[in-house]
Amino acid sequence: MxxxxxxxxxxxxxxxxxxxxxxxxxxxxxxxxxxxxxxxxxxxxxxxxxxxxxxxxxxxxxxxxxxxxxxxxxxxxxxxxxxxxxxxxxxxxxxxxxxxxxxxxxxxxxxxxxxxxxxxxxxxxxxxxxxxxxxxxxxxxxxxxxxxxxxxxxxxxxxxxxxxxxxxxxxxxxxxxxxDIVASRWQKCVWNAPFNPLSVLSGGLATQAILQNQENFVRRVMREVCSIADACGHPLPADIVENHIALTRDMPPYKTSMLLDFERGHTMETEAILGNAVRAAQRQSVDCPCLESLYVLMQLLELQIRSSSLLN
Amino acid sequence: MxxxxxxxxxxxxxxxxxxxxxxxxxxxxxxxxxxxxxxxxxxxxxxxxxxxxxxxxxxxxxxxxxxxxxxxxxxxxxxxxxxxxxxxxxxxxxxxxxxxxxxxxxxxxxxxxxxxxxxxxxxxxxxxxxxxxxxxxxxxxxxxxxxxxxxxxxxxxxxxxxxxxxxxxxxxxxxxxxxDIVASRWQKCVWNAPFNPLSVLSGGLATQAILQNQENFVRRVMREVCSIADACGHPLPADIVENHIALTRDMPPYKTSMLLDFERGHTMETEAILGNAVRAAQRQSVDCPCLESLYVLMQLLELQIRSSSLLN
CATH class of the missing domain: 3.40.50.720 (NAD(P)-binding Rossmann-like Domain)
Incomplete structure (x- = not known):
């Protein structure tokens, strides 16, 4: 059978x-x-x-x-x-x-x-x-x-x-x-945590434009995610940030999944990607101010989306 | 005359x-x-x-x-x-x-x-x-x-x-x-630096909603601005953050000037408010990650606005 x-x-x-x-x-x-x-x-x-x-x-x-x-x-x-x-x-x-x-x-x-x-x-x-x-x-x-x-x-x-x-x-x-599938999830999060919210909060930029203009900030968010993974007992490879940056540079301009959801009016995976990462950081007392800023902004944007859809 | x-x-x-x-x-x-x-x-x-x-x-x-x-x-x-x-x-x-x-x-x-x-x-x-x-x-x-x-x-x-x-x-x-008019400018910046970009990046929230949902983050950005002013030799009153928060709580829901400019398609004062503050921080080696995150996001948003107006 x-x-x-x-x-x-x-x-x-x-x-x-x-x-x-x-x-x-x-x-x-x-x-x-x-x-x-x-x-x-x-x-x-x-x-x-x-x-x-x-x-x-x-x-x-x-x-x-x-x-x-x-x-x-x-x-x-x-x-x-x-x-x-x-x-x-x-x-x-x-x-x-x-x-x-x-x-x-x-x-x-x-x-x-x-x-x-x-x-x-x-x-x-x-x-x-x-x-x-x-x-x-x-x-x-x-x-x-x-x-x-x-x-x-x-x-x-x-x-x-x-x-x-x-x-x-x-x-x-x-x-x-x-x-170590948990580490694999954190590895993917290293990429998702900057590019997903930045694409949405910028009003629709593709990965190329984000990287060309704010590479330092992207790296900083990536390093914050690495610190959280590390504190959670799932250290990531030392070259992960470098690899993700190089990979993104070689990709064609790409709209993130969060941006596609945003443009279609669908619910975004803010909590699964950013919220859970920030909560893990808080649990482990890891400071991740840039990641937290992105999470705060996504929450405010979602609040605004909910309030305007209630008004319409 | x-x-x-x-x-x-x-x-x-x-x-x-x-x-x-x-x-x-x-x-x-x-x-x-x-x-x-x-x-x-x-x-x-x-x-x-x-x-x-x-x-x-x-x-x-x-x-x-x-x-x-x-x-x-x-x-x-x-x-x-x-x-x-x-x-x-x-x-x-x-x-x-x-x-x-x-x-x-x-x-x-x-x-x-x-x-x-x-x-x-x-x-x-x-x-x-x-x-x-x-x-x-x-x-x-x-x-x-x-x-x-x-x-x-x-x-x-x-x-x-x-x-x-x-x-x-x-x-x-x-x-x-x-x-100390410079300190007065920094005092006003303590309010402007969080509320102006947060109102724009959230897609249009008024001050009340921002404060009710993300007061901790607002305070954190305010404290970063205080540290920059301090490092620049213009220390602000110890109760400035408390005062700004209390004042905003008592205000009717208010659309910031940056949000009004954004909604009207006008140029925003991103550089005068955020850019100059971040550059002062860098000059004085003050860490202000939340303020920097807001500045990065405003720059990306402005890039996206410019690119879409070129396309149209």
Whole structure:
């Protein structure tokens, strides 16, 4: 019998990685909102710069996890991490004793509430390094990158994590298991913490313009994030700031995910990326004034967005 | 013969204080741009919450200082302090040996370029604490406050400064001479440095909402400005932060001048308020990370505004 995979939050990221697992032979079902009608009738059309085009025809297309028939081996959560999504409630009805819960989500310190709610389930924490868009309901473009990092908070190599990695590798995407997935999250945060809020608060600058004009400040925020990771017991490589800067310099001008959410009027991952990092700093008594400034400003901007949408 | 006053930049502030000097018996002329046609024919109509209504009929209404007939005893510069206004060029043709140059302008360390350009003229540095609007060409509303602080950088009480103060007092407005006008500028900056950029970068919050949600951050920025003033040799009163916070709490929700400029698509006084403060900090090796963060963000926002106006 094939491995049963339930993707919760089947937008661009969920649809793409779910499509890969289906390609690798898994029995993939999806829970989705805005794509429901199209996905139910036609599935997902995936167009990848690296892996060609294919169709994902999910076994079950659901509006809610409670409608799922069976017990998933892997429940893969791909929603954004924002205050308006209660991730525990969202998945609870489909979590069986055998279910491995996999997060493919942004941010730092985002695992705790799921660990506490499902203490007996294996939890795999995952990060996607990918540029991929949802062009229309059921239509996903994979534009660049694609690497997935998976890890268990225990640091142990769990067979079910290895098995999942092998499925992804079999489908042709880079996938590695990190022995310190928490450090991997902090590494990604080193990039996200400056570029995401700066792109939004500047009113829409792409990464190139930010870097060309305020490289020193970007570096300062990055170093603050490194100090927090260090204080939390997950020291990052010494050259991480240099590497992120060099990588960004070589990228084409890029709109961050937070900027795309902002422009579309969607909730931003301010808390998962900045709020959790600042709270970790406060817990560890690490001073991070530039990061805190960005967090303060994002909170004020979100307050202003809420108040003006109440007025309209 | 009456004292000859030339107001350069006769918008709301210039028109109001010019109107007071005319009331006090001075021979007032104005240089203005957008109000020229109306001012030429009808003068200014001033409507003050405290001092009633009156008409300012300037002796000369000019488009450029070079058209001024005579030698002004006082040239009062009331423009904004921004990179796109060359203040020296703007006033040069009307500065006679007898002319006292008076600045009624925002910001810190804004006197140097004028001192250097006109080393033999007396320079009076002035700050207005006023809420006043230009409702239409030639129509000025004085809504609240009105106090003027004047001072000489030397700290000496110059007779021409005292005489000007007496004119203002005679017209019914509060006016004091500060023995340390530089410290007075830093005091005003303590308020401006957090509230102005926070109101803009949040997308339009008024002072109340900023204070209610991020008082700690506001205080932190205020304390940074105090440290810079201190390092520059102009220590501020110990209770200044407390006083500014209490004052703001008691004010009705207020849109900062930078926010009004932002909303109208006008150039903002980022450099005069934040840039000069940060440069003073760097000169004195004072760490001011929160203030610097605000300055970085304002620069990026202005870059984005320039690039999008080039695209349109």
């Amino acid at each position: 094939n491995d049963k995979v339930l993707i919760v939050g089947a937008g661009a990221i969920g649809g793409f990685y779910g499509g890969l697992l289906a390609k690798a032979g898994a029995d993939v079902s999806v829970v989705c909102r805005s794509d429901y009608d199209v996905a139910k009738h036609y599935g997902y059309r995936i167009d990848s710069y690296a892996l060609g085009n294919w169709q994902l025809m999910p076994n079950q297309v659901l509006r809610h996890v409670s409608e799922y028939q069976g017990q998933p081996d892997y429940l893969i959560l791909c929603t954004k991490v924002t205050a308006d999504i209660d991730r525990v409630t969202l998945i609870r009805d489909a979590v069986a004793p055998c279910t491995t819960i996999v997060l493919i989500q942004n941010g730092v310190e985002i695992e705790r509430e799921l660990q506490q709610a499902f203490p007996d389930n294996l939890l795999v924490s995952g990060l996607a390094f990918i540029c991929c868009n949802r062009n229309a309901p059921g239509e996903i473009s994979h534009l660049a990158y694609g690497k997935l990092i998976l890890g268990n908070l225990s640091g142990r190599q769990e067979p079910k994590t290895q098995y999942l990695r092998d499925l992804f590798l079999g489908a042709g995407i880079e996938c590695v298991i990190s022995e | 009456n004292d000859k006053v030339l107001i350069v930049g006769a918008g709301a502030i210039g028109g109001f204080y010019g109107g007071l000097l005319a009331k006090a018996g001075a021979d007032v002329s104005v240089v203005c741009r957008s109000d020229y046609d109306v001012a030429k024919h009808y003068g200014y109509r001033i409507d003050s919450y405290a001092l009633g209504n009156w008409q300012l009929m300037p002796n000369q209404v000019l488009r450029h200082v070079s058209e001024y007939q005579g030698q002004p005893d006082y040239l009062i510069l009331c423009t904004k302090v921004t990179a796109d206004i060359d203040r020296v060029t703007l006033i040069r043709d009307a500065v006679a040996p007898c002319t006292t140059i008076v600045l009624i302008q925002n910001g810190v360390e804004i006197e140097r370029e004028l001192q250097q350009a006109f080393p033999d003229n007396l320079l009076v540095s002035g700050l207005a604490f006023i809420c006043c609007n230009r409702n239409a060409p030639g129509e000025i509303s004085h809504l609240a406050y009105g106090k003027l602080i004047l001072g000489n950088l030397s700290g000496r009480q110059e007779p021409k400064t005292q005489y000007l103060r007496d004119l203002f007092l005679g017209a019914g407005i509060e006016c004091v001479i500060s023995e």
